[in-house]
Structures are given as C-alpha cells and as structure tokens.
Amino acid sequence: MIPAVLAPPPGASPVRLLCFHHAGGGASAFTSWTHALGPRWELFAVRLPGRESRLLEPRVTRHxxxxxxxxxxxxxxxxxxxxxxxxxxGALVAYAFAQHRSRLGHPPLAVLVGACPPPHAAPPPLTADADDRRLLAALGRLGGMPAEVLGRAGILRRALDLIRDDLRLAQNLRAVPHEPLAVPLYAFAGDRDPMADHATMRGWSDCTTGPFDCHDVPGGHFFHSDPDFPVLLRTHLARLPTGLSRAFPEPSTDHREAP
Structure with a gap:
C-alpha cells in the first residue's frame, strides 16, 4: 500500500481519507485526488496485493x-x-473494513461509497466464472478495459485473471453477514452508470442506522476518474453533520508536499 500524503497546515488536525479501488484497479485510480482535496487531508490510496508494485503477491479473494x-x-x-x-x-471493501473497525471500537467518521450495488442486493451479472468473451463484453459496457490492454494478449490475460480474483472477493464479501453501521453513509451514483444507478445506490440506506444520502454525479461507472469528482467530494465532506464539518474545513490553496 502506498499512501499519497500531504502535510496539513499548522494548527489543523489531519483527517485521513482511505480510498479503496475498483476491481482490476489499483492505488493509481486516486493519484489525481491529492491536490483536489487539499492539504488538510491525508489521502491513503490502498493498494491490494496482486497489482502495480505488489504484482507478485498472492491476491486476496476472501473476507x-x-x-x-x-x-x-x-x-x-x-x-x-x-x-x-x-x-x-472498493465500496464493499470499505463497508467490510468499517464493520470490522466498528466492532473493535474504532469506527470511521463516515463511509462513502460509489458505483456499487449494496451488499444485500442481487449481485451484478459480472461474475468470476464468466468466460473471456462475456467478461470482456461486460467490461466494455462499463468502459473498464483500455484499448492498449485489449491489443496485447499477455497483458490482457493478466488483467482478466486479476479482475476474476477481484470479482471472487466481491462475491465473498456479499456472502458474509452484514451488520448495519452506526455512522453516516453517503452513496454516489453516476448518472450514466449501467451497473449502479440512483435507485440501486439508495439501497445502501439499509447499511447504516446513521445519516444517509444518495447523490447523483456526472459520468459512467468510473466517474471517480473525473477531475471534478474529488472537488465535489470535498464539498460534501465539508458539509457533513454532527460536528464533522469542523473536522473537514475547506482546504486552503497551500499544497505543500510532506517531507
């Protein structure tokens, strides 16, 4: 796991934002977020094994x-x-991790999820046992397979193997018992996402006894790669209720790298 961390300005209490990537993705999905969120955040982009700098490590497939x-x-x-x-x-990963840390007495301040049906909903049709043709067709509809990968057989094979293991993890996370959280939970739905539209994302309301809201954002399934999204996210975080707005002040324009 390689975090991207900015030093908070003097007198500010740093708040960590832990980000969990999509199936087949990695920490690089959040590379552009650091400066958009500002220097009062510590952005930790979590990299699961089996990708990027952890390519040779065994992949995680179970809760x-x-x-x-x-x-x-x-x-x-x-x-x-x-x-x-x-x-x-990553939404399922974040939810599982929030449940775990809540059981230990250290819950997050809030959980934010995007582009994923809730764990108790009917699972998406994209499964680990799909053959290559069906898997590629489904990924194509989501916009999740770059042309440079499709044109290189060896890289494509590794990419599909990675996605299948990530889908196995998703299936396993959906199969374990789910306990509602007691913290704010906010869902984000891409207005052109064929997998998780607004109605689907509203199902996350059953996953918390705390405040809940669902927000539509421009884009398809991978709307988090749009440079405007972390700016929008920052605005929502600054407005969170129950005192959280004090923990999430609007950042200044001072973007000093941590030593």
Missing part, C-alpha cells in the same frame, strides 16, 4: 484475508479521525 491484509497494512488507526471511500469493489 478474512482482506481484513488481515488491511489491519497489517494500515495499522490500528484508533486516534486518527478517518473517512472511507470505496469505488465499485
């Missing part, structure tokens, strides 16, 4: 493996305020 991996990589976090954002597969 228990995932929690062990996150505990080992992220540490205890009890005294640092933090928020979770998960996109697609």
């Amino acid at each position: 228990e493996q995932l929690l062990d991996e996150l505990d080992a990589g992220l540490g205890p976090l009890p005294h640092t305020p933090y928020v979770l954002y998960g996109h697609s597969l």
Whole structure:
C-alpha cells in the first residue's frame, strides 16, 4: 500500500481519507485526488496485493484475508479521525473494513461509497466464472478495459485473471453477514452508470442506522476518474453533520508536499 500524503497546515488536525479501488484497479485510480482535496487531508490510496508494485503477491479473494491484509497494512488507526471511500469493489471493501473497525471500537467518521450495488442486493451479472468473451463484453459496457490492454494478449490475460480474483472477493464479501453501521453513509451514483444507478445506490440506506444520502454525479461507472469528482467530494465532506464539518474545513490553496 502506498499512501499519497500531504502535510496539513499548522494548527489543523489531519483527517485521513482511505480510498479503496475498483476491481482490476489499483492505488493509481486516486493519484489525481491529492491536490483536489487539499492539504488538510491525508489521502491513503490502498493498494491490494496482486497489482502495480505488489504484482507478485498472492491476491486476496476472501473476507478474512482482506481484513488481515488491511489491519497489517494500515495499522490500528484508533486516534486518527478517518473517512472511507470505496469505488465499485472498493465500496464493499470499505463497508467490510468499517464493520470490522466498528466492532473493535474504532469506527470511521463516515463511509462513502460509489458505483456499487449494496451488499444485500442481487449481485451484478459480472461474475468470476464468466468466460473471456462475456467478461470482456461486460467490461466494455462499463468502459473498464483500455484499448492498449485489449491489443496485447499477455497483458490482457493478466488483467482478466486479476479482475476474476477481484470479482471472487466481491462475491465473498456479499456472502458474509452484514451488520448495519452506526455512522453516516453517503452513496454516489453516476448518472450514466449501467451497473449502479440512483435507485440501486439508495439501497445502501439499509447499511447504516446513521445519516444517509444518495447523490447523483456526472459520468459512467468510473466517474471517480473525473477531475471534478474529488472537488465535489470535498464539498460534501465539508458539509457533513454532527460536528464533522469542523473536522473537514475547506482546504486552503497551500499544497505543500510532506517531507
């Protein structure tokens, strides 16, 4: 896991934003977020095994493996305020991690999820046992397979193997018992997302006893790659209720890199 961290300005309490990537993705999905969010955040883009700099590590496909991996990589976090954002597969990961940390007595301040049906909903038709043709067709509808990957057989094979293992993880996370959180949960739906529209994302309201809202945003399934989205996210975070707005002041324009 390689976090992107900015130093907070003097006197500001840093708040960590932990971001979890989509199936087949990696920490690089959030590379552009750091400056958009501003220097009062510590942005941690979580990189699961089997991709990018962790390419040769065994991939995680089960709930228990995932929690062990996150505990080992992220540490205890009890005294640092933090928020979770998960996109697609990452939404299920963020929810599972929030449940786990809540059971330990260290819940997040809030959980934000995008582009993913809630864990109790009927699973999407994209499954790990789909053949290559069906898998590629489904990924094409979502806009999730770059042309440069499609044109290189070896890279394509590795990409499909990675996506299949990530889909196995998603299936496993949907199969475990789900306990509603007691923290704010906010869902984001791309207005052109064929997998998780507004009505689908509203189903996340059953996953918390705390405040809930669902927001439409421009874009398809991968709307988080739009440079406007982290700016929108920053605005929502600054307005969170129950005192959270004090933890999420609007950032200044001072973008100093941490040493």
